[in-house]
Amino acid sequence: MSKRSVLKDYDQGGFYCEMLGSAERPLPDTLPLRKHLEEIGLASLKRRAAAAEDELYNLGITFTVYTEAEAIDRILPFDVIPRVLTSGDWATIERGVKQRVAALNLFLKDVYGKQQALKDGIVPKHLVLKNENYKKVMCGLKLPEDTYIHICGIDVVRDDSGEFQVLEDNARCPSGVSYVVENRHLMLRTFPDLMDNIGIKPVSDYGVHLLNALAEVAPAGVMDPQVALLSPGFFNSAYFEHVFLAREMGVPLVEGQDLYVDDDDCVYMSTVGGPKRVDVIYRRINDDFLDPEVFNKKSMLGVPGLMRSYLKGKVSLANAVGTGVCDDKAVYAYMPRLIKYYLDEDAILSNVxxxxxxxxxxxxxxxxxxxxxxxxxxxxxxxxxxxxxxxxxxxxxxxxxxxxxxxxxxxxxxxMIRLSVSPTLIEGKVEPRHVDLRPFAVTGKDTWVLPGGLSRVALKRGSLVVNSSQGGGSKDTWVLEEGGES
Known part of the structure; x- marks a missing residue:
């Protein structure tokens, strides 16, 4: 019996397709992947997709939807047909993300410094100074390497013409990078033959790059910094990711109750061997819950005195307090102007x-x-x-x-942007579904961008909302090596 074709009945519905491109811009680079998919066949693809879903449950790769009282944890739906980016596409995205992160950091340095961009009318003052994420306590604070945003997620979409546009900046606590790495591991275990002779940039070294960047922004004079990841705890929606990142970096995963600030204004971690100083904290807690002495006095998640230590330069926080100003969708509208203002460059990735x-x-x-x-x-x-x-x-x-x-x-x-689509396995059939991309940038002394990022897919037919909390899923994102075969 002949194998049933995977893509034979696939109809991209007039949208730009991440696998096929468009009539004006076809994608010959994905031909090796398409051939492998046909060799596997639809029946085998469905069997292995079911096995992959079982593995996600067994590994506990989950997130929480707070609005669903009956469901504490659920897996992030995973589609086994990867989303592919050519080396040329990736070069554009990578340059654009680095440019944007550089401008965002310069903007935050200015906002909490001379506020020259506000005085020059580049951004209306009220959008920043009346923003609930603007933290006056940060004014005048000098940060190592002038880095405010150490981990940034830039949401990128592709339009009908095949061009990339930025939809949103995530500068506080961007989540989802654990799924990028775990999706790749899952594909390597379940579909090793799909990757045969296709050169794909690796993603498994994210933890190493993140740890190095955090070490680079340690307080002055600290030669061998102790890094810790601060989590709100087990019931947080992204707790799986907190565990994952602490493991990938090889650093302690702590909660607020595990840390304290001593009389020397340094932060210490309680361990079985006694107190141990912590120099850098990758915090996955929002500003308002970080320190009850300064922000929300009822917070049980943070560390009393943490801001006192931070303001005296005895501990580094990633991301910095007050970066939420850049998360604001109104401030986002001014990013092309800010890039021109600070870098004297046109935006490589345009705004919607x-x-x-x-x-x-x-x-x-x-x-x-x-x-x-x-x-x-x-x-x-x-x-x-x-x-x-x-x-x-x-x-x-x-x-x-x-x-x-x-x-x-x-x-x-x-x-309404006509978002690009990608072939997606839906109830045993391959159909087009809209996708976006969240590349992750890590910044210490300079910026490194994880090749690919999180491709989120709107699993409901016709939906443009890709967020996991709204029924979206994810795909493995392949960035092809320049030159094709590995």
Whole structure:
């Protein structure tokens, strides 16, 4: 019996396809992968996909959806057909991400320093100084290597023409890198034949790069810094990732109760062998819960006195306090200007055009075109609050109009981008599903970008929302080595 073809009945539906490209821009680089998929056949692909899902359960690779009271943990759905980036595509993304991270760090140094960009009107003052993530306590603090964002996730999409655009900056505690590495390990175990003679850039050295970068930003004079990862604990949605990253770096995973600040204003970790000083903390706790002496006084997750130690330069925090200013979707709209202002360069990766509803003309345009736009609350993450106008009912749009009118500064709107699609195994058939990409950049003295990143896939037919909390899944992301075969 002949094998049933994997891609024979696949229809990309008029979208740019990450596997096939488009009529104007075909992708010959993916031909080896397509041949391997046909050699495997659809029946074998389905069997191995089921085995991969079982392995995810067995390994405990999970996340939590807080809005679902009946479900504590669930696996992140994983699609076994990889998303492929050519070496040329990756070179553009890598340069664009490095440029963006450099501008973001310069912007934060300025925001908590001379505030020259605000004085020059590059960004409206109120967007920064009245932002809930702006932390005045950081003003005047000199950070090692002037690095505020040590770990950054830049959300990138591809449009109909095959061009990449930045959708969002994640500068606080970007999550998802554990899935990048574990997805690759899973593919190596389940589909080793799919990678035969295809040169793919590795991702397994992320922990080494992260640890080196964190060591580079240790307090002055510390030669062999002790790094620790600070987690809110077991019930956090990304706890699996915290365990994973601590293991990959070979550093202790601690909670607030494991740390204390002594009379010398240094941070110590309680161990069975006695107190041990901690020099660098990769914190996966939001600013407001870090130190009850300075922020939320009821916080049980943080470390009393931590900010006192930080402000005296006796411990380094990654990411720095106050980086959430750059997470704001309204500030995001000014990134091309900030890149030009600080680096005197044009943006390598353009923004999706954005209307800031806090501005009179943009508000008027948004309210008149809600049915054509994607409207987002500026402070939300995880896809919450996003309204896709062309796919919303009249009642939903009327309710949205009331919310935007009541709080214009709390919203932005963007045109609906025809996101690229990727072949995805759905209930035994291969169908197109929209995808985005989150490359992860690690910065100490300089910036390194993990090849590929997290490809998130909207598993619901026609959906543009790829977030795991909204029913999205992930794929392994292959960055092809220049020259093709390994």
């Amino acid at each position: 055009p954005t209307n800031i509803c806090g501005e009179k003309d943009a508000l008027k345009y948004t309210l008149s075109n809600l049915d054509k736009l994607v409207t987002k609350p500026v402070g939300e993450a995880g896809g919450y609050g996003v309204v896709v106008g062309p796919r919303s009912t009249k009642a939903e749009l009327e309710e949205l109009k009331k919310r935007v009118k009541a709080d214009p500064a709390g919203y932005i709107s963007q045109p």
